[in-house]
Amino acid sequence: MTTSPVGLHRVLAPAGSLPQAAERLDASAAIGPDEVRLRVERLNLDAASFRQLATKHDGDGAAVRREVLEIVAARGKMQNPVTGSGGMLVGIVDEVGPESSLGLQPGDRVATLVSLSLTPLLITDGLARWDGRSEQVPAEGTAILFGRSIAARIPDDLPGELAMAVMDVCGAPALTARVVSSYPPGARVAVIGGAGKSGSMSLAAARRAGARTVGIVPVEAEAALLREVGLADEVALADARDPVAVATAVERALDAPADVTVVCVDVPGCEHGAVLSTAEGGTVIFFSMATSFSAAALGAEGLAADVTMLIGNGYVPGHAELALDLLRTEPGVRSLFERRLTDSTG
Amino acid sequence: MTTSPVGLHRVLAPAGSLPQAAERLDASAAIGPDEVRLRVERLNLDAASFRQLATKHDGDGAAVRREVLEIVAARGKMQNPVTGSGGMLVGIVDEVGPESSLGLQPGDRVATLVSLSLTPLLITDGLARWDGRSEQVPAEGTAILFGRSIAARIPDDLPGELAMAVMDVCGAPALTARVVSSYPPGARVAVIGGAGKSGSMSLAAARRAGARTVGIVPVEAEAALLREVGLADEVALADARDPVAVATAVERALDAPADVTVVCVDVPGCEHGAVLSTAEGGTVIFFSMATSFSAAALGAEGLAADVTMLIGNGYVPGHAELALDLLRTEPGVRSLFERRLTDSTG
Numbered sequence: 001m002t003t004s005p006v007g008l009h010r011v012l013a014p015a016g017s018l019p020q021a022a023e024r025l026d027a028s029a030a031i032g033p034d035e036v037r038l039r040v041e042r043l044n045l046d047a048a049s050f051r052q053l054a055t056k057h058d059g060d061g062a063a064v065r066r067e068v069l070e071i072v073a074a075r076g077k078m079q080n081p082v083t084g085s086g087g088m089l090v091g092i093v094d095e096v097g098p099e100s101s102l103g104l105q106p107g108d109r110v111a112t113l114v115s116l117s118l119t120p121l122l123i124t125d126g127l128a129r130w131d132g133r134s135e136q137v138p139a140e141g142t143a144i145l146f147g148r149s150i151a152a153r154i155p156d157d158l159p160g161e162l163a164m165a166v167m168d169v170c171g172a173p174a175l176t177a178r179v180v181s182s183y184p185p186g187a188r189v190a191v192i193g194g195a196g197k198s199g200s201m202s203l204a205a206a207r208r209a210g211a212r213t214v215g216i217v218p219v220e221a222e223a224a225l226l227r228e229v230g231l232a233d234e235v236a237l238a239d240a241r242d243p244v245a246v247a248t249a250v251e252r253a254l255d256a257p258a259d260v261t262v263v264c265v266d267v268p269g270c271e272h273g274a275v276l277s278t279a280e281g282g283t284v285i286f287f288s289m290a291t292s293f294s295a296a297a298l299g300a301e302g303l304a305a306d307v308t309m310l311i312g313n314g315y316v317p318g319h320a321e322l323a324l325d326l327l328r329t330e331p332g333v334r335s336l337f338e339r340r341l342t343d344s345t346g
Numbered sequence: 347m348t349t350s351p352v353g354l355h356r357v358l359a360p361a362g363s364l365p366q367a368a369e370r371l372d373a374s375a376a377i378g379p380d381e382v383r384l385r386v387e388r389l390n391l392d393a394a395s396f397r398q399l400a401t402k403h404d405g406d407g408a409a410v411r412r413e414v415l416e417i418v419a420a421r422g423k424m425q426n427p428v429t430g431s432g433g434m435l436v437g438i439v440d441e442v443g444p445e446s447s448l449g450l451q452p453g454d455r456v457a458t459l460v461s462l463s464l465t466p467l468l469i470t471d472g473l474a475r476w477d478g479r480s481e482q483v484p485a486e487g488t489a490i491l492f493g494r495s496i497a498a499r500i501p502d503d504l505p506g507e508l509a510m511a512v513m514d515v516c517g518a519p520a521l522t523a524r525v526v527s528s529y530p531p532g533a534r535v536a537v538i539g540g541a542g543k544s545g546s547m548s549l550a551a552a553r554r555a556g557a558r559t560v561g562i563v564p565v566e567a568e569a570a571l572l573r574e575v576g577l578a579d580e581v582a583l584a585d586a587r588d589p590v591a592v593a594t595a596v597e598r599a600l601d602a603p604a605d606v607t608v609v610c611v612d613v614p615g616c617e618h619g620a621v622l623s624t625a626e627g628g629t630v631i632f633f634s635m636a637t638s639f640s641a642a643a644l645g646a647e648g649l650a651a652d653v654t655m656l657i658g659n660g661y662v663p664g665h666a667e668l669a670l671d672l673l674r675t676e677p678g679v680r681s682l683f684e685r686r687l688t689d690s691t692g
Contacts, residue, residue: 301660314647
C-alpha cells in the first residue's frame with residue numbers, strides 16, 4: 001500500500017478529495033507503513049452534531065444511536081451529514097506502522113486531536129453500551145491515524161473522560177490566548193457561551209493572557225454556575241441569537257464593546273451579535289460549527305464593522321498541553337468540566 | 347417612525363434579527379429621518395448567487411429573471427436563499443432624511459457598499475431590460491440606505507458599470523493588502539481564482555504591498571488572460587477543488603508554500619486546497635461566499651495546519667478608494683475588468 005501523510009489513500013469517493021471532505025473512507029483495520037491503528041474505547045460527538053441528531057429524533061436515544069451507526073457504516077467515519085462536524089475519540093494504540101512519526105507505542109492510551117470527520121472508523125459492538133442520549137459514546141471498534149495526524153497521550157493524573165472532554169476543545173483556549181496576546185494588556189474579551197466547555201476554557205485562557213472578561217450565557221442557571229466557578233470577571237445574560245441584546249450586555253459589562261469576542265455556542269444565528277459586540281479594530285473568533293460563513297461576512301459588511309473574523313482552527317501548536325495545564329491549575333475549569341460530564345450537557 | 351442605524355426597524359420577520367439575517371424586510375419607499383432613498387439603476391448580483399441561479403435553471407434567462415423577481419417580492423431584498431448572498435447596486439440619490447450622516451445629496455450617483463442581502467429593495471419594472479444571463483441587471487425601483495450604511499459616489503472619470511464592478515469586490519484588495527503588510531517584505535502570496543474580479547484586484551494589491559505572487563486559474567484561457575494583463579509574477583493551472591493539485595502548483599510557482607493564500611473562486615470545495623497551499627504561520631483569506639465554515643475549520647485541524655483563517659470581511663476602511671486607485675493606476679486591472687464586463691463572466 002502506498003500511503004499519503006494526509007490520508008488520501010483512504011478516500012473512496014469522491015476521488016482526489018481529502019478525508020474530511022470525502023463522502024466515504026476505507027476504514028479497514030489493516031494499516032499502511034506510516035499509519036497507526038487504535039482500539040476504540042469512547043467517541044465524543046461534536047456538540048453541534050449531537051444536538052442536530054437529538055433534535056431531529058426528538059430525544060429518542062435509540063433512533064440517534066441507529067443513525068450514528070448508519071452514518072459510520074455508510075461513510076467509514078463519524079461525520080454528521082448536516083453539520084459536517086464529527087468529534088474525537090479515545091482509544092488504545094493497537095499497532096504502529098514502522099514509518100509512523102507520531103511517537104506512539106502499542107498500549108498507549110490516546111485522544112485523537114483530529115476530527116472524527118476525517119478519521120477512518122469501524123464500529124464492532126453496535127454501540128450497545130450507549131443510550132443515545134449523551135455526546136459521550138462508549139464504543140468498540142478500530143480507528144486509523146495517518147502519518148500527519150495528531151493524537152495526545154492521556155495523562156495518568158486525570159480521569160480519561162475528563163482529559164478527553166478537555167482535549168476535545170483545546171483549540172479554543174489556545175487560539176484565544178494567541179489572539180488576546182496580540183492586544184495590549186487589559187484587553188476586553190467577551191465569550192458568548194461562556195459556561196460551556198470551550199467557552200469556560202477560553203475565559204480562563206483570556207484572563208491568564210491579561211484580559212478583562214465577560215461570559216455571556218442564555219439562562220440564569222448557567223450564570224450562577226459560571227459565577228460560582230469564578231472564571232469570568234463579569235457574567236451577563238443574553239440570547240446569543242439576539243444581536244442587540246448581546247451587544248448591549250457586553251457593552252454594559254465591559255463599559256465598551258469587546259476587543260476580542262469568542263463565539264462558543266453551538267446554535268445557528270450568533271454571527272451578527274458577535275460582530276455588533278466587537279469594537280472597531282477588534283477580532284471575532286468563531287468556534288461554533290454552526291457558524292454561517294456568509295452570515296458572518298455579509299453581516300460585518302452590512303454593519304460597516306472593521307473587525308477581523310477568524311475561523312476557529314482546532315489546531316494550534318501546544319494546544320493540548322495548554323488546555324491540560326488550565327485544567328490542572330484553574331480549579332474553576334476542573335469544577336465546571338466535572339459537572340458538565342455529570343449532567344452531560346454543554 | 348423610530349429608526350435604528352442598522353435598520354432593525356425595517357425587519358418584518360423574524361423579530362429581533364438584523365436586516366441581513368431577516369427573512370423579510372419592509373422595502374416601502376417612505377424614509378425615516380436618518381435614511382436615504384435611492385432610485386435604482388442597476389443591480390450587480392453576487393457571483394456565487396448568479397451562478398447558483400443560472401445552474402439551477404440550466405441557463406434559462408427568463409426563469410432566472412422570474413426567480414429574482416420572486417425573491418425580491420417575497421423578501422423585500424435580493425438575497426439568494428441558497429447562497430445567502432446578494433450583490434450591490436448603483437442608483438441616484440432621491441431623498442435624504444434630515445438626520446442622515448452619509449453625506450449624500452439628491453442627484454448623487456452612488457454604489458452601495460453594503461450587500462443587497464440587507465438592502466430594502468422594490469423593483470418596479472419587472473426587470474424588463476434584463477435577459478437573465480448576466481450578473482449585471484438593469485433595473486428600476488427604489489432602495490433604502492440606513493443610518494450606518496455605506497455608499498460611495500461614483501467617480502466622474504470612470505464609466506458607471508466599471509466603477510460598480512470594482513467597488514463590488516473592493517473589500518478583497520483592501521484586506522489582502524492589510525494582511526500582506528503584516529508579513530515581512532517579499533511575502534509569498536497565492537490567489538486562487540486570480541483571473542477573476544476580486545482575484546485580480548487582490549493580486550495587484552498584494553504586489554503593491556511587496557509580495558511575490560502567483561495566480562492560480564482553472565483553464566489555459568484564464569492563464570493566458572492573466573499573463574497578458576501582467577498582474578501576477580507567476581501564473582499556474584490547477585482545479586481549486588483538488589487540494590493536492592493546488593498545493594503542488596503553488597509550491598512550484600513560489601518555491602515554497604504561500605505565506606498568504608487568498609480564495610476568490612465562487613465554487614464550493616476550495617477550503618482544503620487553500621489550507622494545504624499555506625505555510626505554517628501563514629494566513630488564508632476566504633472571500634468566496636461558497637466557503638464552508640466547517641470544511642475550513644475541520645480541514646485545517648485535520649491537516650494539523652497552524653494557519654490563520656480569515657472570513658473575508660467586505661468592509662475595510664478606505665476600501666473603495668484603494669480599489670479605484672488600483673483601477674486608475676494599474677493598466678492590467680482596468681484591462682481585465684473591461685474584458686470581464688464585455689464577456690459577462692468572472
